[in-house]
Amino acid sequence: MTACETGGTMAERLVVIGGDAAGMSAASQARNRRGPDDLRIVALEKGFHASYSACGIPYLVGGEVGGVEDLVVRRPEVFRDEQAIDLRLRSEVTEIDLDRRAVAVHDHEEGRDYWEPFDQLVVATGALPSRPGLPGADAAGVYGVQTLDDGAALLRAVEADGAERPRAATVVGGGYIGLEMAEALVRRGLSVTLVEAGEQPMGTLDPDMGALIADALRRLGVEVLLGEGVTGFSASGGRVDAVCVGNRSVRADLVVLGLGARPNTALADAAGIPVGETSGIRTDRRMRTPVEGVWAAGDCVETFHLVSHRPVAIALGTHANKQGRVVGINIGGGYASFPGVVGTAVSKICEYEVARTGLNEAEAAAAGFEFVTETVASTTRAHYYPGAREMRTKMIADRRTGRLLGAQIVGQEGAAKRIDTLALAVWHGMTVEEMTGLDLAYAPPFAPVWDPVLIAARKTAERLERLHTGG
Amino acid sequence: MTACETGGTMAERLVVIGGDAAGMSAASQARNRRGPDDLRIVALEKGFHASYSACGIPYLVGGEVGGVEDLVVRRPEVFRDEQAIDLRLRSEVTEIDLDRRAVAVHDHEEGRDYWEPFDQLVVATGALPSRPGLPGADAAGVYGVQTLDDGAALLRAVEADGAERPRAATVVGGGYIGLEMAEALVRRGLSVTLVEAGEQPMGTLDPDMGALIADALRRLGVEVLLGEGVTGFSASGGRVDAVCVGNRSVRADLVVLGLGARPNTALADAAGIPVGETSGIRTDRRMRTPVEGVWAAGDCVETFHLVSHRPVAIALGTHANKQGRVVGINIGGGYASFPGVVGTAVSKICEYEVARTGLNEAEAAAAGFEFVTETVASTTRAHYYPGAREMRTKMIADRRTGRLLGAQIVGQEGAAKRIDTLALAVWHGMTVEEMTGLDLAYAPPFAPVWDPVLIAARKTAERLERLHTGG
Structure with missing residues (x-):
């Protein structure tokens, strides 16, 4: 007879993949409702930081925020010491095995691999920056802005002195993050070019409203190239030195990719956790995937648009926090649901x-x-x-x-x-x-x-x- | 056979009593839908100004707004010249005769009295400041802040030079306007005492929230007397010189009454237009009084609270504008209704x-x-x-x-x-x-x-x- 069969004392095992807004909200809420003897919680984060504000990265790069630590909402020790959440940084999940009910983990710090078993699993793997499949896109000096580690790397780049100091930057993509980054780089004294394939920046607005933004950027001194796509990046010594826009070459000591993000669902996909037409993980209103005991929340999921009645994938910290909370309440034995979005x-x-x-x-x-x-x-x-x-x-x-x-x-x-x-x-x-x-x-x-x-x-x-x- | 009986060419006559937000909104909206040949509009305003922002008076007195004219939303000539509205200032209605279908008007400019006939009547007589029935309340130097004429008089008082320059002011009543006026008078360099009979200022908030405001006023240098009512005013030579609070006498070169306002319904009451339990004029959702062809809007009416399901009288420019618009659309032949309020x-x-x-x-x-x-x-x-x-x-x-x-x-x-x-x-x-x-x-x-x-x-x-x- 096993401990389980006695109706017994073995705690249920919750594993959370991803230690940012959705994952840590889920972990915290579950802990609020179930003590460590009842629920053991392991949170696996591949980066150096957990529970941070990715939306603050442009203000970090622009110098309005003092330092990387200011964007950390809650320090790892707080989760560990006050909530008995076993948060492991630099711990990358490389596989989800639904039959074994375990995830494979690579510990970047120690260089070792191991399996971590679960009863309940939360997939909160976030989003990946869309990267154009163009020559040179992997050169050094080309930055995404999805994670705090991305932000810290970009901050080091703009603060570099001497010969390393960048003078010209190109931002690829004129969405929210691209525009915020363009402004941040101007604040740092760089000469900035914004390249947007559409007719206006801020493509989630109608063109008449977006035109007002293009004017404002130009007044700030940003060179705004509209209706032209990036065709490639040129590099020397492995470092980017220019962006190809149509037939032109635009000098760039650094490049920021602001082309939006797509749900990071490689792990879920490989494990057979269903992904919807938006390429986000499908869940019901309680944030359950169709796989028993597997939940998903945050930038990796698709949600429901209350006006179009269509699935949508929207990468936003505020949704991630709410969805994570819903997951945690439900795992904790409560009842909560996420109603969908109106695209605010x-x-x-x-x-x-x-x-x-x-x-x-x-x-x-x-x-x-x-x-x-x-x-x-x-x-x-x-x-x-x-x-x-x-x-x-x-x-x-x-x-x-x-x-x-x-x-x-x-x-x-x-x-x-x-x-x-x-x-x-x-x-x-x-x-x-x-x-x-x-x-x-x-x-x-x-x-x-x-x-x-x-x-x-x-x-x-x-x-x-x-x-x-x-x- | 009269012109009317021919189905004919005589314009309908609309008379509006009160030329501020509600009255002039009604007049304008009616005109937008019916031309001068179809509807003749006479608007009667007893003061010197029409269509102004009474809510701006504290900022006028405090010096943040340049002058009286800045608070005038639309000048009388605009109504007269562009909308063919016969707006008559300093024209006070002294009686509504529902049998004769006419109002008695006293022209303060010319010193004459006349009857103005109507087919449709809009009562937009606003609110009157609550004045304590206490000795000395009618002394010079005691100001209400309901009308722009009140505001202009108060502005002259605070800007007076030499021996006339006021040094100490008392504000009676700690509601919105009382507090805004206390701050305005501090800005003008007066020593200000606020007297509020309740335990906290801003009595429309709960006491725990109102306490924060009392602290802020004290930090600004206002002497805040709570839980003490004003028992009278002392005057010398007909001018107020002190306010009696309990057994104390508080020096006051000027007094502002911020005790709130009550619907000004004397005319309606005398004419038999029904007034509700709040003492505001009763209307239906389309702002019709129970008297055929008689409408009412603005601070003189009572409306419906959507949470308590009770009638309430709330003097606010934003309700007055909306209700006036509803009246005008309905008189103009359209259909509009006012849904009630939630007390924002x-x-x-x-x-x-x-x-x-x-x-x-x-x-x-x-x-x-x-x-x-x-x-x-x-x-x-x-x-x-x-x-x-x-x-x-x-x-x-x-x-x-x-x-x-x-x-x-x-x-x-x-x-x-x-x-x-x-x-x-x-x-x-x-x-x-x-x-x-x-x-x-x-x-x-x-x-x-x-x-x-x-x-x-x-x-x-x-x-x-x-x-x-x-x-």
Whole structure:
């Protein structure tokens, strides 16, 4: 008779692959509900750091954040000493064996390999930077910005002195991270070129809103190349020295890849854990994969878009934390579920705050909606109050029902967090006419008497009314 | 046969009593939908100004706003010339005669009286400052802050030179306007005493949150007297010189009454237009009074609280504008309704931003709810990002269902507008558990990875879970 068969004292074994937001949230929440005698927790992280803010990397590189340690949310000792979580850094999982119920681990520190058995497994392997399959893309001096180790390497590069000091940088890709990095590198005194294959940077916004951002980057001194893809990298002595853009060669002492990220599912895929059409790991609402006892959370999973009703893979720390918490509560014996997303995002680019939620025009069309749009200019505070700044709010509304499908904001200080109000309106399927009655906070230091959200709703409702009455 | 009976060409006559937010919004919206040949519009305003921001008065008095004209949203000529609205200033309505379908007008400029006939009437008579019925309350130097004319008079007083220059001011009442005025008077170099009969200023917040504000005022140098009512005013030569507080006499060269406002319904009352239990004019959702062809909007009406399901009278420019718009659309032949309120408000007091929505503890108890509360401390941005400021978020949730009943925020720059997100959660009857999954915007310059709203929801949900499991 084994210990298990006695109904006994052997603790259940939880293994977590990946020690960042999703993995450590899951571990912590599970521990909060089940003590070490009941649940043994091993967390395996291949890098040097666990539980950090990857979103802070541009500010680390730009010098606004003091050092790498400032981005660490919780130090490894805290997990080990206060939560009895056996967190192992530089420990890379190389295989998941679902039959053996064990993962193969390579310990980079000690140079040894071993099997770690599990009863419950959390796959939180994060995302990998999209790397163009182009000549020279693996040269030294080409950086991703997904992990804190990436960020630390880039920080060392921009702070290098003497002959090693980089003077020209190219950022490939004009999404949130690419733009944040371009600004950070300008702050460090580098001459920066941004290469974006699309017609506008910030492709998750509509082109009319994205154009405002391109202008701001140019005013900051960034050379912005739009509608041109990178065709390769040239290197000398194994180090990148230029980026090929069409027929041109753009000098680059360092290159930052800001082409977005894709779910890192190699391990899961190889083990036969199902991956969905977005290439993210499939889970149900409780973050269970279809494999018994195997959970997944964070940038490696796909989730559900509440407006398009389609699966989406969105790499964002805030989703990772929430999903990890859901996993941990469920493993801990509680009940929690992740409801899906509406695609909210925000960023600060130069003097602009940029935000979106719901569907943009292209996404709405792809999801089969017919819609109207309206963009209004207003101010963040009452026009007469000191510090009132300009902002533009765009709404996309279903043409028949008036339901808000999505919204975008580009504005100056104090503009962007209004996207949360719009995110809730999208979440609840509000019509723009309903929104005109919302009880939003008003006082001159905070908003005009008609908040920009209300003005946009009113103007969109009026456009719909004209459409329906033929006026 | 009259012109009317021919089905004919005589325009309908709309009379609007009150030329501020509600009245002029109604007039403008009606005009947008019906031309001058179809609708003749007369707007009667007893003061010197129409269509202004009364909420800006504290910033006018404090010197942050250049002058009285900056608070005028739209100049009278614009209404007259561009919208063919016959706006008459210094024209006070002294009687509504529902049988004659006419209002009696006293023209203060010309010193004459006349009757103005109407087919449709909008009552937008605003609010009157609550004045304590105490000896000396009518002395010179005692100011209300309801109208722009009040504000202009107060501005002249604080800017007076020489012997007339006031040195000591007392603000009676510690609500939003009282506190904003106390800060404004400190900015003007006056020695300021605030007298509040309750145990804390900002009585629309719970005492624990209001206490933070009292501390901030004291740090600013305001003498804060709590739990003591004003018992009278002393005057010499008809001018106030002191305020009696209990047995003490507090020197005051000027006094500001910040005791709130009550609906100004004397005219409606006298005419037999029904007034509700809050003493505001009763309307339906389309802002119709029970009297055919008579509408009401703005600070003079009562509205419906979507959480308590009780009538409430709330004097706020943002409601006045929305209600006025609803009236105008309906008179114009369209269809619009005002849905009610959730009690959202925001203010800036010293370094603090202060906001609330839904019900506070006392209101929730009065409405029959049993509830739990949770208050969390967090930061406005990621802790490592420059400019991260402290904020406290309090939630009040129904004890059985977990539904969010109300929320309050006290924090530094960047904190308060999050109340809009909470207002939408209250509006939609979300539970705090549901809120933990909300897709709110995250990036280090805007929020920690768990937005303060999400942290508060999580902690409140955890408190409820402990309560229900007896943990």
